[in-house]
Amino acid sequence: MELIGFAFFQRALFSALLAGIACGIVGVWIVTMRISFIGVAISHAAFAGALLGLVLGKSVIFFSFLFSFLACAVLGPLSDKGQLHPDTSIGIIFSSTVGLAFLFMGVLPEGKSQALNLLWGSILTITHQDTILLVITVALLIIVSILFFKELQSVIFNREMAKASGISATIFFYLILFLSGMTISTTLKSVGGLLVFALVINPAAAAYQITYSLKKMYLLSTLFGVLSGWGGLFLAAQFNLPAGASIVIVSTVIFIFSVLFSPKRVNNEN
């Protein structure tokens, strides 16, 4: 507990708060729209992009953004036109982005520790600039979620029906994809390329088990995201574990409890 007095730990706690909120919001969209296969592909593309940034000695976040946006640009139209079968496409995209990531890791000119940090996350070494980017991402996500609540709700309910109501459903679908890409890119460094997706899915999937209200789902998902972040950080500090992995383990435990005590489970069993 004496760690709380240290600036780096306080910064880590603040980053975990922001990452929890950001992933919690994006998770609501991904879980309710059942597009987790797209999210997985985006997170791996972001990871590959970050490694290319390292190889080129350029901005890791910029390349991570670039790759995740490219993934959105490829996956979005395929999904939107209903031509994408998750089983096949996820296999191809997942394996190719992981292949690219390891290729870039293989040609890294210097030591591999930076690459491993991106893989597992290093929330304790987060910089001031990373935190500012996280703040911007969270602010953008909150503003979009509030201002376009009714449009996003319509798109979540059913994209075709949203279109039939005169809502630009395709634009909102792409907005969701690009904000997902942005969130994954900015949280990559703190949680890690392999684990960030769990922080997107688990808190939202846990909230999904508990409520029939979309507004409450947003709140619960962000709450579970933050609890996962903070719980993971304290576990990591207490038992000297990797922070990213601890965060994901806590989020998984929250998910398991939510399934066990889900009122929806009781309803469906009846």
Place this chain on the structure above:
Amino acid sequence: MKNIKIKLNNVSVGYLTETVIHGLSTEIAEGEFVGLFGPNGAGKTTLLCAINGLAQITEGNLYIDNTEFNIFNENKFRRVMGYVPQRFDIDPKIPILAEEVVSMGRYGKTGLLRFPSTKDKDFITEVCALLEIQYLLKKPFGQLSGGERKRVLIARALVKDPEIMLFDEIFAWLDVKMIDRVIAIIREIQIKKRITTLMVSHDIEIIKTLCARIIWMEDGKIFFDGDRENFLKKLKAKQWN
């Protein structure tokens, strides 16, 4: 002279490699109630989807109020088109209540960065009372039965205060009492507000009761287009053959 509300000029519609509607031309006047009849796969649902732009027109042109429907004005027209789909599968756990589904029908009309006004809410309440779905409003939409969902979706289409209604097998899943109720409501609204209506149905009794004009489709083309009496004659002749 009647105003032409919907005009299809040599329209073909297809999905991926398959063409479902082949060069179809027709005009539907303002306030007309048209039944779309025909066997499975005749292209009836596709025709409704082409009119609201959910299915892509590969050839020909669609005009609404004498203006060509295109990607730049599609939302403007969709905001005055109520649409009730034939099938609607949804995750039973989806965190959306029936009242939110009804309100969504009006979101396009409400516009971006605006929330439904008191007037909007009053109108929504009025439509829900008409369809007797007030007791469903606080329930999760995914937990409703097929018939209850259908009524909620009909309310969703009506809260737009539409100028055009596109109904696809709306009576499927409804019990006999509710079919009579919905027929009465649709008839009343259609006459009072002169809503141009296209209704797909397999049920000849319902088509006879509601539709003054019937378009009979087969293999993506119009097989018959005429009034109720001639439709029944054609149907009888076809059955004898």
